[in-house]
Amino acid sequence: MAERISDAEHAVMEVLWDHAPLDAQSIYDRLSGSQSWTLATVKTLLSRLVSKDALATQAQGRKFLYRPAIERTAYVAGESHRFVDRLFGGKLSPLVAQFAESEKLSPEDIAEIEALLQELKK
Amino acid sequence: MAERISDAEHAVMEVLWDHAPLDAQSIYDRLSGSQSWTLATVKTLLSRLVSKDALATQAQGRKFLYRPAIERTAYVAGESHRFVDRLFGGKLSPLVAQFAESEKLSPEDIAEIEALLQELKK
DNA sequence: GGCGTACGATTACATTTGTAGTCACAAGAC
């Protein structure tokens, strides 16, 4: 049952997707740059993620090592589709149009997207 | 101050973006297809949206007519950027890649996106 | 002109989320 991952929880997931298994203290350290949570807060988020089956633990001495139990790609795919469904009726092009209009597309971005599309048409 | 619009509230906003001013009962009627909320629930959502300054009201006899106080485009732009920032570091191409890989791009979608990009390069 | 009724306003309450303090306990220090 893919429970919903909240925003704060997501920040924790990102750290673990980047540097798989870590103990609570190290996760806290890595988050210190971007968030000003206490260690206790990080631990709460970890517990919630474990009970949501988003993280798996592995005992290492008296600590736990945490690692993702879901793939980032799967998570991102789910979130993306949900988002595009909700705001754009499931179609991607209006989102691209939206970015195009707000001038948020760099030439490199454009080139990359075109390359992707070429690939698809092959 | 653009307060956060929740998922349930968003559904109400969509109705109003589509059929500008409507009274509570009509909004409830239009939502009946997709949601199974009671009229009371819809009214709560309307009140919250008004206090968040997302909706404006206009008295019509003893009723209110509700209408959006923010543009759908502005809302969608904000949400899109927030989303792409959070999941893709602000770059759109990884999102497109994500859709490409999960086979969620129809040929029409592809054509539309290409047309958009052509436009930009001009 | 009293009365039901349709409205918005107010109140209610469980769940989720953000944020954090406290507790119990095992491992290591001495």
Place this chain on the structure above:
DNA sequence: GTCTTGTGACTACAAATGTAATCGTACGCC
């Protein structure tokens, strides 16, 4: 062998959210 301390578990609590019932009141009916 006791004492400290670092850990996860448990508890706490306010705000936001989902969902809804109830209240007060102005209008229109008869």
